Amino acid sequence: MSKNSTNFRLPKSKGIDVATSYTPKECAKKVKRIVFAPANRLIVEEFITIIGMKERFETYDVPVPNKIVMFGPPGTGKTLTAFYLAARLELPLILVRLDAIIHSHLGETGSNIRKVFDYAKTTPCVLFLDEFDAIGRTRDSNDEVKEMARAVNTLLQCLDEFEGSSVFIAATNLEEELDQAIWRRFDTKMTYGMPDDNGRSEFIRLLIDDFEQAEPLQGITSALLAGCSFADMEQIILKAKRKAIIDDSPLKPVHLKDAYSEYKPRTSG
Numbered sequence: 001m002s003k004n005s006t007n008f009r010l011p012k013s014k015g016i017d018v019a020t021s022y023t024p025k026e027c028a029k030k031v032k033r034i035v036f037a038p039a040n041r042l043i044v045e046e047f048i049t050i051i052g053m054k055e056r057f058e059t060y061d062v063p064v065p066n067k068i069v070m071f072g073p074p075g076t077g078k079t080l081t082a083f084y085l086a087a088r089l090e091l092p093l094i095l096v097r098l099d100a101i102i103h104s105h106l107g108e109t110g111s112n113i114r115k116v117f118d119y120a121k122t123t124p125c126v127l128f129l130d131e132f133d134a135i136g137r138t139r140d141s142n143d144e145v146k147e148m149a150r151a152v153n154t155l156l157q158c159l160d161e162f163e164g165s166s167v168f169i170a171a172t173n174l175e176e177e178l179d180q181a182i183w184r185r186f187d188t189k190m191t192y193g194m195p196d197d198n199g200r201s202e203f204i205r206l207l208i209d210d211f212e213q214a215e216p217l218q219g220i221t222s223a224l225l226a227g228c229s230f231a232d233m234e235q236i237i238l239k240a241k242r243k244a245i246i247d248d249s250p251l252k253p254v255h256l257k258d259a260y261s262e263y264k265p266r267t268s269g
Helices: 024-030 038-052 054-059 078-089 108-122 147-161 180-185 197-208 218-224 230-247 253-263
Strands: 006-008 019-022 067-071 093-096 126-129 167-172 188-191
Touching (some): 024 078, 038 054, 038 188, 067 078, 078 093, 078 167, 093 108, 197 218, 197 230, 218 253, 230 253
Parallel strands (some): 067 167, 093 126, 126 167
């Protein structure tokens, strides 16, 4: 967490920090190396354009989108997209801790969900819930107490009532677990996958171009990291840079190969 980002507590949250707030400036620092798939870049840029033309859309009585659901494997850029949107829209990002929202006591989970959305209705922000399937799972499941089914009903009500200047973003790795009624509440859907060759090359360039290299490493690194997520690529290259710094030398292929071997990424290839 940035030293400038802040934890905050919702009303009547019994002293528990339920989210972390990041300023637009902090968000901008985190997305200097974001790489979008072409389809997702178009969706994001159009979303931002529409928000900026809100009054014109209202003139035509066309609703302005304010709810995005993102789904795909871990480490493929979903959380970074939330930071990117907050930075571009110049709104604070509220990153909600689901472990503080979900409660074992009857009715508490739904009450906490309501408090989060009430906050976003009165305070313009980008409200972000990761691992959204934890509270948005299908109501067909046989939960013994049906607490989560009640929470889903509350969530549906909150989504229906969500309006104002805030944006709600949900992310999940398990889209098949989400209740179908929840899917229908989102006006914008984004699919994330593992980086393709172009995305991988662009991301590697952003990560290594500012670091001295013993030889051009773009091709070697791209081949080595084929099948890795963006998150894994970043961690491997950072580990390689640390090795180069320890050796007091430019970045070399051996640093990258050793970092890869030590990190042991689970690749899709």
